Amino acid sequence: MSESNGDKISRIIISFILLLIAISCLAPVLNILSISLSGKQAVESGRVLLWPVDITLQSYETLFKGTRILSALGNGLLLTIGGVLLSMAFTICAAYPLSKKYFFGRRVFTLLILFTMVFSGGLIPTYLVVKSLGLIDTYWAIWMPGVISTFNMLIMRSYFEGISSEVEDAARIDGCNEWKLMSKIILPLSMPVIATLLLFYGVGYWNSFMSVLIYINSTHKYTITVLIQQMIQSQSLLTEALANDVTATQLIPEGIKSAGIIVLILPMVLIYPFLQRYFVQGVMLGSVKG
Amino acid sequence: MFPFNKRTAILTCAMLTLFTVATACGKESQTSEGSPSKKGSISATVYDRGLIPASEGTMEENRWTEWINENSPTNVTFVAVPRTESKQKLNTLFASGSAPDLIFEFDPNIKNPLYDQKQLMPLDDMINEYSTVYKKLIEENPILKQAALKSDGKMYEFGKLNEAIPQNIAVIRQDWLDKLNLTAPTTTEELYQVAKAFAEKDPDGNGKKDTYGLNIGAGLSDVFGGGGLNNSYIDVNGELVRQWDNHKYHTAFVKQLFDEGIIDKDFITDNNGAKARQDFLNGKTGIYFTQANTSLWNRLWVADYGTLKANVPDAELAILPYPSSPIGQFINWINNPVQMTAVVNRSAKDPKAIMEYIDFLSTPSTGRTLTSGLEGVHWNNAANGCPNVIDPEKNKTETGYLGQDYNMIFSVPEGGKCFFIAGTFNVENPEEKLAKDMFKANLDIFYSMIDQKANWPGLTHSEHLPSVPQELLVDLQNAGTEIPNIFKSAMVSGASYTVEQAMADAQATWDKYNGKKIDEFYQKWYSDNKDHILMPEDIFNIVNDQKKLQEEILK
Numbered sequence: 001m002s003e004s005n006g007d008k009i010s011r012i013i014i015s016f017i018l019l020l021i022a023i024s025c026l027a028p029v030l031n032i033l034s035i036s037l038s039g040k041q042a043v044e045s046g047r048v049l050l051w052p053v054d055i056t057l058q059s060y061e062t063l064f065k066g067t068r069i070l071s072a073l074g075n076g077l078l079l080t081i082g083g084v085l086l087s088m089a090f091t092i093c094a095a096y097p098l099s100k101k102y103f104f105g106r107r108v109f110t111l112l113i114l115f116t117m118v119f120s121g122g123l124i125p126t127y128l129v130v131k132s133l134g135l136i137d138t139y140w141a142i143w144m145p146g147v148i149s150t151f152n153m154l155i156m157r158s159y160f161e162g163i164s165s166e167v168e169d170a171a172r173i174d175g176c177n178e179w180k181l182m183s184k185i186i187l188p189l190s191m192p193v194i195a196t197l198l199l200f201y202g203v204g205y206w207n208s209f210m211s212v213l214i215y216i217n218s219t220h221k222y223t224i225t226v227l228i229q230q231m232i233q234s235q236s237l238l239t240e241a242l243a244n245d246v247t248a249t250q251l252i253p254e255g256i257k258s259a260g261i262i263v264l265i266l267p268m269v270l271i272y273p274f275l276q277r278y279f280v281q282g283v284m285l286g287s288v289k290g
Numbered sequence: 291m292f293p294f295n296k297r298t299a300i301l302t303c304a305m306l307t308l309f310t311v312a313t314a315c316g317k318e319s320q321t322s323e324g325s326p327s328k329k330g331s332i333s334a335t336v337y338d339r340g341l342i343p344a345s346e347g348t349m350e351e352n353r354w355t356e357w358i359n360e361n362s363p364t365n366v367t368f369v370a371v372p373r374t375e376s377k378q379k380l381n382t383l384f385a386s387g388s389a390p391d392l393i394f395e396f397d398p399n400i401k402n403p404l405y406d407q408k409q410l411m412p413l414d415d416m417i418n419e420y421s422t423v424y425k426k427l428i429e430e431n432p433i434l435k436q437a438a439l440k441s442d443g444k445m446y447e448f449g450k451l452n453e454a455i456p457q458n459i460a461v462i463r464q465d466w467l468d469k470l471n472l473t474a475p476t477t478t479e480e481l482y483q484v485a486k487a488f489a490e491k492d493p494d495g496n497g498k499k500d501t502y503g504l505n506i507g508a509g510l511s512d513v514f515g516g517g518g519l520n521n522s523y524i525d526v527n528g529e530l531v532r533q534w535d536n537h538k539y540h541t542a543f544v545k546q547l548f549d550e551g552i553i554d555k556d557f558i559t560d561n562n563g564a565k566a567r568q569d570f571l572n573g574k575t576g577i578y579f580t581q582a583n584t585s586l587w588n589r590l591w592v593a594d595y596g597t598l599k600a601n602v603p604d605a606e607l608a609i610l611p612y613p614s615s616p617i618g619q620f621i622n623w624i625n626n627p628v629q630m631t632a633v634v635n636r637s638a639k640d641p642k643a644i645m646e647y648i649d650f651l652s653t654p655s656t657g658r659t660l661t662s663g664l665e666g667v668h669w670n671n672a673a674n675g676c677p678n679v680i681d682p683e684k685n686k687t688e689t690g691y692l693g694q695d696y697n698m699i700f701s702v703p704e705g706g707k708c709f710f711i712a713g714t715f716n717v718e719n720p721e722e723k724l725a726k727d728m729f730k731a732n733l734d735i736f737y738s739m740i741d742q743k744a745n746w747p748g749l750t751h752s753e754h755l756p757s758v759p760q761e762l763l764v765d766l767q768n769a770g771t772e773i774p775n776i777f778k779s780a781m782v783s784g785a786s787y788t789v790e791q792a793m794a795d796a797q798a799t800w801d802k803y804n805g806k807k808i809d810e811f812y813q814k815w816y817s818d819n820k821d822h823i824l825m826p827e828d829i830f831n832i833v834n835d836q837k838k839l840q841e842e843i844l845k
Binding site for chain 1: 338339340341342343344345347348349350369370372373374375378379382385386388565567568571572593594596597600601686687690
């Protein structure tokens with residue numbers, strides 16, 4: 001079927017509009033990247049837009065030499081990878097039985113779990129529970145309370161429900177038990193939802209800020225998100241920090257901030273393209289029944 | 291795909307177990323570090339700003355915490371508190387009963403509620419029984435004791451004396467004044483005239499109307515008598531009378547400038563002043579109001595002046611003394627000279643050890659080390675007797691993160707001239723020489739203003755005001771958001787929203803949010819505590835006490 005002229009024109013217009021939107025999303029990132037690579041005077045006079053001026057790596061040098069960013073980056077990865085593995089394991093184990101109509105008490109359990117989406121214990125009680133479990137200052141304090149995101153679990157359950165029962169029956173006839181059925185048949189068929197949840201959980205753990213701040217006391221366990229947030233926020237307090245230190249005037253606060261942001265978003269930017277293929281299918285879940 | 295078989299399952303389990311072990315171990319190694327000596331042991335907070343180099347360790351463990359533990363009479367375990375989230379962090383620590391013994395915190399709005407919740411230990415006994423250095427300090431400077439007293443008549447806070455210098459200043463483009471044949475404004479009416487000329491008569495000579503008369507920056511509202519809503523009182527025979535004229539004249543002034551295009555039309559969205567600073571650095575602003583104490587002084591006169599000169603080679607800056615307003619001459623805001631910085635947890639076990647640590651921190655030699663590092667390693671004595679940095683690169687790493695975070699309790703005047711900003715300029719460097727000259731010029735203006743009985747912009751320094759009780763807190767916060775917004779909308783709405791209307795709305799809003807009760811609360815506090823509140827006269831006295839030393843250093 002060939003395109004009519006009208007279709008062509010509207011396709012061009014739509015592409016153009018989408019291109020504009022894409023550029024408007026890209027511009028701030030480019031601006032941050034350019035600021036992180038520019039010289040002090042150019043940054044402070046506001047001469048940096050989309051392209052670095054007086055290119056220098058000074059901001060990155062200050063960032064990597066002057067802060068704990070490398071170890072914080074490592075902590076962030078540990079927290080994220082550990083958290084994602086745990087969350088995925090627990091989410092799968094919760095979603096699978098709940099997707100089976102013959103599961104005992106399915107409705108009750110689902111309702112109880114749904115209840116937690118609406119009501120939560122609040123910060124201080126949660127803190128006290130975590131504390132009495134002896135988890136303070138360990139990453140378990142961040143992993144455990146939110147190991148299953150109810151929303152993500154429901155997405156996965158719906159996906160499992162959508163897998164045709166014929167496949168299941170066939171597998172059972174071939175001698176699969178529940179465990180094998182889940183691991184050998186259902187999970188390989190669920191790559192889109194697994195990839196989607198990997199990304200949801202991954203971004204969630206990577207960005208977790210308040211929980212790290214509250215539960216982690218030792219600064220050597222701080223993650224990169226907390227470190228960068230601290231650096232951005234405390235720029236306004238730089239004067240109080242550096243009292244009458246002349247070297248403070250040579251820093252490029254904006255540049256260091258920007259460099260921090262670039263380092264912070266880099267892992268997500270690198271991972272995303274590999275998961276994108278599944279992600280697009282994944283987020284469409286439930287939009288079409290059939 | 292996803293090879294999920296027995297082996298991966300076992301591997302996953304093994305990994306999860308490993309995680310458990312690894313993270314659990316991390317916790318153990320933390321706590322047990324007691325040395326066999328008979329020193330007392332305490333825990334204390336230290337701000338974490340994310341600015342410590344990885345090679346130095348962490349804010350809890352680095353060369354300086356080691357130095358403290360080796361040299362102080364107390365073993366100190368440090369608990370890091372993120373600088374910008376300290377309220378959140380301290381609240382959780384207190385709520386869960388795991389707060390450290392000694393808490394260093396600047397913000398009275400974090401410490402006052404702790405007192406109200408009875409979380410703090412009174413300090414009178416421990417000072418009397420165990421203290422030597424700090425006790426002597428408060429005997430010589432009773433004002434430190436005054437400022438530490440709470441409503442039950444006991445001391446609850448350790449504090450320090452600071453150098454009393456202006457926090458904000460205004461600078462004016464002298465080259466523009468000369469070019470347009472104007473003189474520096476001395477009243478707010480003249481300020482308006484000069485600003486108008488700067489905006490309209492093309493002082494940068496580029497043929498475009500692209501200059502601003504001034505920026506709406508730090509201190510402008512002080513010129514009109516201060517902008518703090520809970521600080522807008524004057525004492526009339528012991529009665530606190532709420533002031534609205536300061537807000538009225540300030541609003542009317544900014545409104546006029548806005549209507550006539552003399553200021554940046556987008557000033558309201560420029561929350562942190564970044565845009566205003568950019569305009570100033572690009573030579574677009576005639577009069578620049580800005581914060582300029584501690585390291586900001588050098589930022590203004592060394593870094594920013596350099597950038598301005600690079601952008602506009604002819605630019606010349608001069609300090610502009612605050613012009614007088616229709617309701618009088620007001621002085622620049624002064625940084626808090628008597629600053630309360632530490633409180634003690636009610637459940638602290640060893641008050642003696644805490645007191646010994648405070649004494650240790652209050653000693654000048656400790657103050658020197660925890661500011662500049664070790665003699666012979668990080669600095670040598672220069673000709674003027676003050677520390678001279680040996681290797682700036684080394685210090686950047688090893689002392690750069692010190693700031694004042696480990697000695698928030700040290701009184702600068704106790705340390706003598708080398709601790710004053712005036713003593714830190716390296717006059718061999720022409721830029722710093724200029725910064726020093728300007729510092730002197732600024733202090734001269736400052737002293738003459740005090741001599742001429744300039745008023746303080748507000749009742750007193752806002753850090754010495756009490757926090758309103760819990761039941762009024764939300765009201766004050768709401769009023770504190772809505773009323774400035776009313777003024778702002780009047781400033782930018784032209785003829786459709788007059789200043790008179792805005793003043794009426796503001797006062798109605800104040801009444802709506804229990805303003806009367808808030809006024810009564812401050813009145814009661816003022817009547818009850820009048821004899822020991824730190825008032826502007828006390829601040830001016832401190833300034834005058836330090837004057838001789840300042841002038842000697844700057845000679």
